[in-house]
Amino acid sequence: MKPSTAYRQYHPKWYRTRVSTLWWSRKWSYLKFMLRELSSVFVACYVVILLLQLHALRGGPDAYQGFQDWLKDPWLVILNGVSFLFVLFHAVTWFNLTPKAMAVRLRGKRLPNVLVAAPNYVAWLAVSALVVFLLTRQG
Amino acid sequence: MAETITIEVARYRPEQEGEPALQSYEVPLNKDWVVLDALNHIKDHVDGSLSFRWSCRMGVCGSCGMTVNGEPKLTCATFLSHYAPGPIRVEPLKNFPVVRDLVIEMTDFMEKLQSVKPWIVRQDDPAPAKGEFLQTPEQLDEFKQFSMCINCMICYAACPVYGLDPQFVGPAAIALAQRYNQDSRDQGEQERMDVLSQHEGIWGCTFVGECTEVCPKDVDPAGAIQQYKLAATKEWFKSFLMPWSKQ
């Protein structure tokens, strides 16, 4: 222990508070943070579905048909709807965060955050459009 | 000046009470009064035993940070009229031990600040030939935002991670490390990296982002921490792939 801290531990008169367990429920910005962090659960959840899809794909046409029917289960549709909202939230917060981690400069001036985030959104749209095109093009 | 506003101040006198309790005062609701003016009014005219810190009254010394209606604020920059008709609750900054009334204990912050070496570190002979280190406006621009920090600890009060894990180095200290890392005159990046990147401390940050929201000086500590993590990760991969590159 450093000499300057030596007395601190035994100081009897300071009043210390404890962070409450549900600290994140008390304030909208904290709650938003918690929801953002929980989006990761839905990310993992999708990967599990994807693994099941690959498994079904290995099992042949019938197994794959079974998988596709399983996706129509109302509960699964609800789960996926919720998942979709969460990953959307994740994507938006993630793209907006990029300008914070990288201070992009052009001719010595720091680019405004909007401009740094913008290419993310353009690329996102392009990738999404490409995926839709690949998966819905028949034959 | 008939109008008044109620202000509830957290009182903690360790010789007298076991835990803080609110005490109400009526103060004049002057249009140009800030919360700090109200506290000074109480101390001068109503109750001289009230303890709190302040100095400059103009947002540069960083000593008047308190919790106003649950939010960490510089009380010299927070107007009473903003909270009219009241009441206004004034408490000490969160996440720090309370010494007395509105006065918190800040040794922990001071030590963390010192640990990141917030000064210009030179590896070569520190005396430049022409008497000073020159710097262009562009080079100044690189770190200017981070240099605006007044050590008010408001970001620490807003940071749940600091509240939960006292090991966490915390927003302002990392922003100040970054301020010197980005300074063209500084050569201490490696030394600071050795302190911070090894320290489990910086990795506790989960980017809640509140530090940046509450900072009265627009320092953006959350951004500094992200930049720092990025730099530390690059460094980690570099020393992992090329162990010999480390001096």
Next chain:
Amino acid sequence: MAKRSNEPLLWALFSGGGVVAAFLLPVLIFLYGLAFPLGWLQPPDYERTLELVQHPLARPILFLLCFLSLFHWAHRFRFTLYDGLQIKHLNLVINLFCYGGAVTGTVAAAYLLWTLP
């Protein structure tokens, strides 16, 4: 030298996963979770899907998607448990659950992709 921390590696995986998940998951979940089952769009059938995954780029992409997304989850969820429930003292169990889960999922993904026809 001070103790070497693994955090930079875990953070890099977390970040990579964050990028992959942000770019790909919204559209994939929209298609497979909503648009196909609800009949808004026509899903690719078995042969077409097989044809798609047999493209030389498909497997690496799918593998990275699973691998990085799972480590993204592991890292974020670990801190959510630490801070949200204040159970950092259980960190051994939490680490085992989070990173163990991610490793298991990654191995499963590798196996499935490898053995796909």
